[in-house]
Amino acid sequence: MPLTKAGLVQVLFEKEILSKADAARAVEAVFSLIKQALASDEDVLISGFGKWTVKDKRERRGRNPQTGQEVTINARRVVTFKASGVLRRLISEHITKQPRMAK
Known part of the structure; x- marks a missing residue:
């Protein structure tokens, strides 16, 4: 089950870190700041x-998988995420200890 903004608020509330209202405002503020930074072309670390x-993606040629027809994929901007070494190690250790259940 994915962790959502509502789930973050609930965890902050259950651990008695913040009231539910304060937790909701804090979570919303953090994500708002991240969105603003990315929209302003700033990295978020x-x-x-x-x-x-x-990152900017160039215009390129592609193919419609349903029809096989060649199409132009427009230039666009995308957000990429690179996990830190700490997070990668944590995930790697978790996988070796406990295999993930198939969906």
């Missing part, structure tokens, strides 16, 4: 977690 970067 959270030590021990990872880095979000905005």
Whole structure:
């Protein structure tokens, strides 16, 4: 089950870190700041977690998988995420200890 913004609020509330209202405002503020930074073409680096970067993708040729017809894929900007070494090691250790259940 994915962790959602509502789930983050609930965890902060259950661990008695913040009231539900304060937790909701804090979570919303953090994500708002991240969105603003990325929209302003700034990288977002959270030590021990990872880095979000905005990259430009060039226009390119592609193919419609349903029809096989060649199409032009427009140039666009995308957000990429690179996990920190700390996060990659944590995930790697977790996988070796406990295999993930198939969906």
